Amino acid sequence: MLGEYRITGRRAADIAASVERAVGDGGLEPGQLLPPMRELAARLGVNPNTVAAAYRTLRERGVIETAGRRGSRVRPKPATTARELIRVDAPPGVRNVSKGNPDTQLLPPLAEAFAAAAAEGDAKPVLYGEGAVDPGLERYVRLVFEAEGVPAGPVAVTSGALDAIERVLAAHLKPGDAVAVEDPGWGSLFDLVSAGGLRAVPVPVDDEGPLPAAVERALAEGARAVVVTDRAQNPTGAAVSAPRARALRKVLAAHKETLLIEDDHGHGIVDLPLHPLAGATHRWALVRSTAKAYGPDLRLAVLTGDPVTVDRVQGRQRLGPGWVSLLLQRAVVRLWEGGAVDPAVVAASYARRRDALIAALAERGVPARGRSGMNVWVPVPDETGAVARLLHAGWAVAPGARFRLSAPPGVRVTVAALTGEDIVPLADAVASAVGSVPARRYG
Numbered sequence: 001m002l003g004e005y006r007i008t009g010r011r012a013a014d015i016a017a018s019v020e021r022a023v024g025d026g027g028l029e030p031g032q033l034l035p036p037m038r039e040l041a042a043r044l045g046v047n048p049n050t051v052a053a054a055y056r057t058l059r060e061r062g063v064i065e066t067a068g069r070r071g072s073r074v075r076p077k078p079a080t081t082a083r084e085l086i087r088v089d090a091p092p093g094v095r096n097v098s099k100g101n102p103d104t105q106l107l108p109p110l111a112e113a114f115a116a117a118a119a120e121g122d123a124k125p126v127l128y129g130e131g132a133v134d135p136g137l138e139r140y141v142r143l144v145f146e147a148e149g150v151p152a153g154p155v156a157v158t159s160g161a162l163d164a165i166e167r168v169l170a171a172h173l174k175p176g177d178a179v180a181v182e183d184p185g186w187g188s189l190f191d192l193v194s195a196g197g198l199r200a201v202p203v204p205v206d207d208e209g210p211l212p213a214a215v216e217r218a219l220a221e222g223a224r225a226v227v228v229t230d231r232a233q234n235p236t237g238a239a240v241s242a243p244r245a246r247a248l249r250k251v252l253a254a255h256k257e258t259l260l261i262e263d264d265h266g267h268g269i270v271d272l273p274l275h276p277l278a279g280a281t282h283r284w285a286l287v288r289s290t291a292k293a294y295g296p297d298l299r300l301a302v303l304t305g306d307p308v309t310v311d312r313v314q315g316r317q318r319l320g321p322g323w324v325s326l327l328l329q330r331a332v333v334r335l336w337e338g339g340a341v342d343p344a345v346v347a348a349s350y351a352r353r354r355d356a357l358i359a360a361l362a363e364r365g366v367p368a369r370g371r372s373g374m375n376v377w378v379p380v381p382d383e384t385g386a387v388a389r390l391l392h393a394g395w396a397v398a399p400g401a402r403f404r405l406s407a408p409p410g411v412r413v414t415v416a417a418l419t420g421e422d423i424v425p426l427a428d429a430v431a432s433a434v435g436s437v438p439a440r441r442y443g
Contacts, residue, residue, distance in 0.1 A: 007035070010046055012053035019054070020063055023074055030076045034064060062175035062197020076194060088387055090396035095417070097426070098398035100234065102269070102374060103416040106349060107295050108340035110331070117330035132314060132323035133157050137333040141288075141302050150286055151279040154310040156303045156317070157324045161263055161289040164303045164313075165227065166192055168285045171312035172259045173198060173224055180218035180226040182210055184377065184410065186234050186263075187402040189227060202405040205233060207371045209240035212247040219251070225259035226252075230274055232266025232292070232373025235403045235412040237354070239266065239372040245275035252280035259309075260284040268293025270372045271347040278305075285309050290332055292374070293341045300324060300332050350374045353415040353423070360427035366434055376413045380434045383409035389433035395426060 005027040009015035022028040034040070037055060041048040055072055058064040066072045090096035138155045146152065158164040169179065175197025181189060183202030193200045201223045203214045210228055219226070228248070231239040240248070252258060260281045264274060267288045278284045285305035290298045303313065317323065335341070354370045361368045361378065370376040380386040380400070387399050390411070400410035411430075418426070 007040060007044070009044065009054070010050075012050050012057065015040075015044070015046075015051060015054035016057040016061075016063075019058055020061070023063055028074050030074050032074045034072045034074070036071060059176050060174060065176065065199070075197070088391055088396045088399065090391075094391060094394050094396050095422070095426075096396045097413050097415070097417060098396050100375065100398070100412075100414050101296070101416060102292050103349065106341075106346050106416075107293075108335060110295070110335075113331040113334040113338070113340070114327075116334055117327050120330055121327050126326045130326075132317065134326050134329040134333060136337075137302070137329045140333050140337055141304070145286070145304055148274045148276065150274075150276045150304060151284075153278075153304045154307055156310050156314050157329055158287075158301050158303055158313075158317075159299045159321070159324055160291060161265070161287045161301045162188055162192060164285070164287040164289075164301050165189065165261055165263065166196070167313045167316060168259070168261055168287075168303070168305070168309060169193075169196060169198065169225060170316070171309055172283060177225070178218070178221075178223040180210075180215060180223040181405070182227070182229060182233065182238075183405045183407045184235055184400065184403040185405075186229070186265075190405065200405060202407065204407065205236055205238050207236070207238050207369060208244040209233070209238050210244075210248065212244070212251050215248060216251045216254075219255045219258055223258070225261065227261045227263065228277060230262050230264045230266065230276070230286075231270045231272055232375075234265060234373070235375050235398070235400075235410075236377040237370035237373045237375055239270065239272045240275050240277070242273075242275050245277060248277055249280040252277060256282050258283075262286040264288045265292070266373050268341050268343050269346050269350060269374065271344045272372055282306065283309050285313075290335075293343070293346060294332070294335055298328065298332065300328055347372070350415060353418045353420075356420070356423045357413065357415060357418070357427060360423050361430060364427055364431035366427075366431050370415075374414055374416045376415060377410050378413060378430060378434070379408060379410045381409065382434075383411065386411055386430075386433045390429055393429040393433065395429050 005022050008018045037051040038048050041051045064072050065075050133155055141155050178199045178201050179193050180201045180203050182205045190200055201218045203210045203218055258281045269292045278286050283306055287301050287303050289301040354376055357376055358368045358370055368376050368378045383400050390397050398412040
């Protein structure tokens with residue numbers, strides 16, 4: 001069971017430390033089964049309660065996981081880039097439609113906004129002890145959220161959406177807790193959940209968002225949190241509709257202690273209205289990032305939520321980075337207030353390319369999804385083969401394994417770099433690549 005490694009110790013802390021050292025240096029590998037508690041207790045000559053306490057400590061630290069009668073196993077190592085490694089490197093001459101980046105021609109110029117923010121900083125430098133949120137940004141965000149039907153709540157600023165989600169999860173959950181996540185969904189979120197010692201529970205998604213029955217099932221089975229993408233879901237393009245929002249709010253209202261996190265991934269790049277779920281539970285947060293509409297390098301997201309959640313997030317921030325640069329915050333509020341991005345124009349640009357590709361694929365008998373945003377999700381019977389054949393045909397797509405837990409195979413195509421002339425050749429290549437072949441999975 002344990003190969004050459006021998007667990008040692010007489011106290012719970014020593015036994016836990018022995019296992020943790022072995023996991024760290026490779027003596028115990030991910031997925032390896034640990035001895036039953038009574039068996040290990042007999043081997044070490046200690047009370048079974050001592051081993052039970054050691055295993056409990058290891059679970060709380062995210063080192064092991066327990067599945068009832070199936071025993072305790074070493075958790076998979078929390079590699080924050082595990083799914084990022086599932087990618088295709090595009091050699092010279094191959095068009096890369098896998099990266100998920102926005103169309104740079106649709107990003108706004110930044111120089112004027114940053115110059116104005118810098119001038120304000122020169123006139124009154126930001127010093128220690130000042131507020132973590134720029135008053136102008138907070139005022140603007142509150143007005144916009146109120147107009148969109150988001151409940152009133154305090155505002156925090158984080159270094160992007162993933163930073164916000166990580167801080168909210170850490171504010172309420174402990175290792176071993178289950179989190180309901182969309183499947184297919186954001187691969188980085190899957191990695192984040194695993195790295196935090198949490199357990200991801202997959203929830204299927206259609207074009208209108210997570211399926212209410214699946215969310216209900218996940219919560220009934222013990223998921224303590226649920227993460228929902230409001231618009232431009234990655235990778236499927238799903239957007240929560242008004243009827244779906246009502247159904248999800250009804251489910252959540254029956255589980256008031258659930259932590260709800262909403263990621264408004266499509267802010268600034270879709271013209272579909274936001275249908276927030278916020279307020280259906282006692283603990284909630286809604287995150288809005290600048291990445292897709294204003295540029296990934298801005299690394300800024302605003303967060304609102306219930307007072308307890310936001311206070312915990314800001315409290316931990318004060319012990320770490322302190323705050324997100326107010327120079328950056330002031331530049332962003334100038335971009336937002338000045339209408340640097342017209343969501344209708346951006347949404348229409350992505351929609352033309354997205355809809356054209358989906359229509360061309362449909363003409364070739366290939367179903368695809370993409371209600372909003374910049375991505376198209378193409379179900380395939382053979383993920384490995386489809387990726388390889390498309391690469392050979394001159395197109396690098398994102399393997400669906402980056403975005404799946406238990407969902408069927410697929411590939412993601414980002415339309416941001418496509419022109420009208422690209423649609424037919426790409427659709428032909430995809431149709432050829434997803435011909436009838438034995439089902440296999442990528443990765």
